[in-house]
Amino acid sequence: MKREDIVNFIERAERGDKRALGRLLSVLEDLSLETAWIVEYLASKSGRAHIIGITGIPGSGKSTLISRIIKALRGKGYSVAVVSIDPTSPYSSGSILGDRLRMQEHATDPGVFIRSVTTKGLFGGLSLAALAIIEAFDAMGYDKVIVETVGVGQGETDIMHVADTIVVITMPGAGDDIQALKAGVLEIGDIYVVNKSDKPEASKTYEYMLFVAEKGEVGRGGGWNPIVVKTSATLGLGIRELTEALDKHLSYLIESGEKEKRLVSRRAHMIKLIALKILLESLNSVVEIESSNIMEAVKSMKGFYEEALRIAMLSGKRISDLISI
Amino acid sequence: MAKLYSKDAIDEIIKAYKEWESNVLPEWLSRMPERQKEFTTLSGIPLKPIYTPVDLRDHNYMEKIGFPGVYPFTRGIHATMYRARIWTMRMFSGYGGPEETNERLKTLIKAGETGLSLAFDNPTLVGVDPDHPLAEGAVGVVGVSAPTLLDMEIIFRDIYLGDVTTNMTINPPAPVLLSFYVAVAEKQGVSYDRIGGTTQNDPLKEFIAQKTYVFPPEAAVKIAMDVVEWSVKNLPKWNPISISGYHIREAGATAVQELAFTLADGIEYVRQLIARGLDVDMFAPRLSFFFDSHINFFEEIAKFRAARRMWAKIMREWFNAKKPRSWWLRFHVQTAGCSLYPQQPWLNIVRTAFEALAAVLGGCQSLHTNSFDEPFRVPSEFAAKIALRTQQIIAYETGAADVIDPLAGSYFVEWLTDEIEERAWRYIERIESMGGMLEAVKKGYPQREVEESSYRFQKEVEEGKRLLVGVNIFREEEVEEIRRVPLLEFNQEEIERRQKERIKKVRSTRDESKWRRALDELRRAAERGENIMPYVLNAVKAYATLGEIMDTLKEVYGTYEEPPYY
Amino acid sequence: MKNPPTTRKIKVLVAKIGLDGHDRGAKVIARALRDAGFEVVYTGLRQTVDQVVSAAIQEDVDIIGINQHEGSHIYVAKKLIERLREVGAEDIPVVMGGSIPILDIESLKSIGVKEVFLPGTPISEIIAKLKDLASMKVK
């Protein structure tokens, strides 16, 4: 895509043109070295939004709950963007993006933008595309950016580097699944939600989560004690408590200076992913061009690796510097 | 108990069969090889070239086949069947506003019909008012628009509800539509014991197939059972539920799945009602069923026969029902809408005729035949007449109604009846092991099964394994001919405008405080978990609209949204 | 530095507009497209034209596929294409399937619908046509 087209998308998106923003996000999904400058531009505008990660057991009601949260946040006057990370279908290379379905009632709300992303990160976590899209929503002035990820298993804790507030969702009767969460995101929550509290076994799970939270085994430490909330997304119960918890956590982040730190961590993570991308693409071209000369290829690869690593360490580094290597 | 065939007879046939197989058949096959590698029914049941008494070697006549009107009812629920009375030709009809439908009903009654059957439009089916954004362009299209008591009063203007019975194809809003009907009857001075008819009111199949669900599964079943309980206690002549396999089949299920899932739905409802403390013999005679009749002729006949035998067993042996009437599987049939195609549409007349014949040979109580223009639009009068006449030809010309269960004793049909029954029991066992159909639906099990079958069928059509005349074989350029199909035309926009105006008028002229109180009481009753029927009836009489009542219930029970795949 | 070949998958919105609940066709298509490597956004039942257009824009899909069953196809097509034009998304091709009379294919195409698939159209044919449409679309 031509640079002036992209600039055109950015300008129109900044004026609130959703079509242009949608197109811009596609450019970000296919981010190449030539277009990495967009991310830098976006980063110069972003940093205001409250990034909320919603993660937890598959089928626990994350998407349904997000739909409720959107409604509540809109009621308070916030604009809301959602990045929903659909785990790619295990059956084939294609996928059916299913989260959006549960939030479609907000599709036409001018203050809401929902985007599904299928790409997985290199090592199973968040992809560069997802990060760049978050950056774009922030830059375009969305007050709240909600990121839905499946939170079971290793490689799913990336959200920790990206979200200001992490909400971990579980549900009653999910014994084994809670064990699975333990191997994943259970430890990193700022807020814990027991959804489907309309079910009879809910209070047992709630007690358990309270117990876990109070024992201090979970949470990201610092001066914040995780809050446990009971909700029913289908009936709309507990949503006010949940949004109050979100507000409370945001105030804590701002007052403690954590918000600033988390922004830095998010950027660092993104730079790391860009560096990795450079590395891999360079590697590809090396292997393509000089595959007959294996030792030569390994040597140049090593050079790239060291350079990328060095740059990734410097979290404040300009992205364009990275690209110029 | 004695077997149908003696051991000697079977041995003799086996011997002869083996000889035929090794001495006669090979030579024929080498000269005239079979058309296909494999023959199966539409549901994928593999078929042998011929069936013999050997396939029925363990059959006990009284246990498996018996007599009409006698347990297990394989041959029919009535001892006289169509020799006494032809099945009811119940043609599902209705479109436009209440005025159009009132005219239509009066014409039907003049023509001698006493069994009315109301089709509702999509907004009514999912419980939204005509001025809801989703109703745009849909008011009065596939059926009548009936959002208020006033509309229902107009639909039945000059029709005395003590003299007719009315079938209402309605599901989540069933409590509301039944209340409309009862309120109109009350105004006419008809006593409760004379109010007769049917509400479909079958929520489980909504999740499996029909997709006009509104509430989540548990709440949906609870509300439907409220309707059944209230009806059996107050309206002795009302059939409060029609347990429907039709939609399951139309969504792509096989015959076996249609049968198994429908009976499993029935089992769930019986359990729910017993759990409410109702005596099984009090409500079981009021349960009715509704099946599809598809194009694979023998399979359909076998399905109907198996259905009767299975339900009788379920009611008698599982639930200890004592009255023979409780063992009856009374059922309505509709020919398969999904077997009709827009290509060369007149071929649909032929398809429908075969399907209707299968329903009759299977012993249905009532029958709706589709019109050939169904793939395009609500039937024109011309097309609807052909459909009705098709039934009349079967009844009065073919002789198919003159002998009860005429295919009984066909080695093939009896074998296939057993086979379908056997396969259906396996599904039912599976569903039982999940804790019944409500649990299975929540897990998405039947949904997944139906989606699989539907996908498989589509693939078979594409690979040319299933041949559809005019669709994937014998195709034609036919635009000119189709131009000659006379389609029903009506001014939908005008009807929509009229319906929007009427509901506005209803809202502005009713007693505001009475209306508000009625809805509040409904909400509180629902929150307390009471039977909502008396409160819905009360709200209806205060002219609360369909949409308002449904919204009140949605606040309490929540709503349902299906995942994109299972 | 060289750009890697773009591996972007074709993203299709499969939608049903209005209240009709016949989703058998839409679901079969959604699955078949997934199996053919497409990214499918399915918006579920009971959608308005505006909801579908918003979803198409926000997801930036390559193609919008509408499945209609209750005789409202012309009405829906007109409204949809009008709305896409209003929001500057008329470049997203619209295709339709469902029980649509052969006679209406011409009118649908003159409204701006790119392809109409009748019942019984082999899925392989649908997939091939969608791939064509996606490749013709200016990126």
Ligand SMILES: Nc1nc2c(ncn2[C@@H]2O[C@H](COP(=O)(O)OP(=O)(O)OP(=O)(O)O)[C@@H](O)[C@H]2O)c(=O)[nH]1
């Ligand atoms: N009973 C009950 N069911 C709920 C509740 N919230 C969601 N559900 C149901 O749970 C199922 C899954 O909901 P989703 O919102 O798709 O869950 P999810 O966590 O986003 O699922 P994935 O994205 O597939 O991991 C749906 O059938 C919802 O209707 C709740 O509070 N109570």
Ligand SMILES: [Mg+2]
């Ligand atoms: Mg989800």
